Amino acid sequence: MASQDSIPGTIMLDGPMATKGYPLNKMCYSFNNASARDEFRADEEAYYEKFKLTEEQKQAMRQRDVIGMLEAGGSIYYLAKFAGILGLNVQDVGGLQTGMTTDEFKAFLVKQGEV
């Protein structure tokens, strides 16, 4: 039987992580609105303050460190909206998390689908 901690490379969004990640996720949820995306683009630091991100969350955002965002409680559903602002799709984000280029990640997916 799998448990929360038994699956490598996977951070479960459980209660404690959802609590920790709340400011970051709330900020990224706001990106459903075009005006919020514009406001973020105009002044990222002010936007972090508006949502009271923790220092860990700000650092992960500044460095575009997706794994760091997940470790800081980010939910991929909301982080995907941030990725959209950067013009990144889920293959780009997959590459960023696994240390591959987007093309390498796409090739990896094809290989995964063949097994």
Add this chain to the structure above:
Amino acid sequence: MAKIIGGVTTSHIPAIANAMANGLEETPYWKPFFDGYPPVRDWLNEQKPDVIILFYNDHGLEFFIDKKPTFAMGVADEYYNSDEGWGIPTIPPVTGESELSWHIANSLVEDGFDMTICQEMKVDHGLTVPLNLMWPGHNYGHVKVIPVCINCEQHPMPQPKRTLALGQAIGRAVESFEDDLKVVVFGTGGMSHQLDGERAGFINRAFDIECLDKLVSDPESLTQYSNYDLVELGGAQAVELNMLIAMRGALLGEVTELHRNYHAPISNTGSGLMLLENK
């Protein structure tokens, strides 16, 4: 009396919406995926269901984790799509069916499923992509849709055992509705995929195919899995298999598999299209 005549499993990923908006269906990447759909479209156009009950999960359009319903359903006569933040085209309104929806809601709560009941509910790609796949060109306005939304984002999530039981309870509710309506149930999402973490890109074709087989002939056996088992075997977002399991529950009895098309990868996922008809 209302009657459930069959069910469909389908992917609902946003990349499909972009592919359709940009006319990429015949490109080498997309063709093996889209080629699976005409037999299902033909069956739907022949059978002409009045109502689609559609299991999906919201990805942060209507629901945020400030208040996250475990199970939610719509009871409205119309639903709207909206900006999801990453640039997939917003699509025209979806027609609802409030009378049957309220009947199901009453029956479910009576049956021990304490649903969040929504008179307004923005529907995201989890619901809109499957409708546009079945009726391309956004030609789904004639079909009445009842959205049923399952939390697949934040643990604790309902377990497969519970989602199968929810589906069965919906099946019984439909069959106790007096009007003569033909109902088809869609289970959308999955199959194996993981978007987040160093394990991103995980796909498990063998597990997906095993799940499709079991959905046809032995859905109860899928209740042996916990959500963490699904994550281990199919990746972090394979918990979306709960929507397929709920769909199968709603079909109640034995089914005939009329069509299947499994293809991987599409975007980061294994895609399982299947058409089941009630015996």
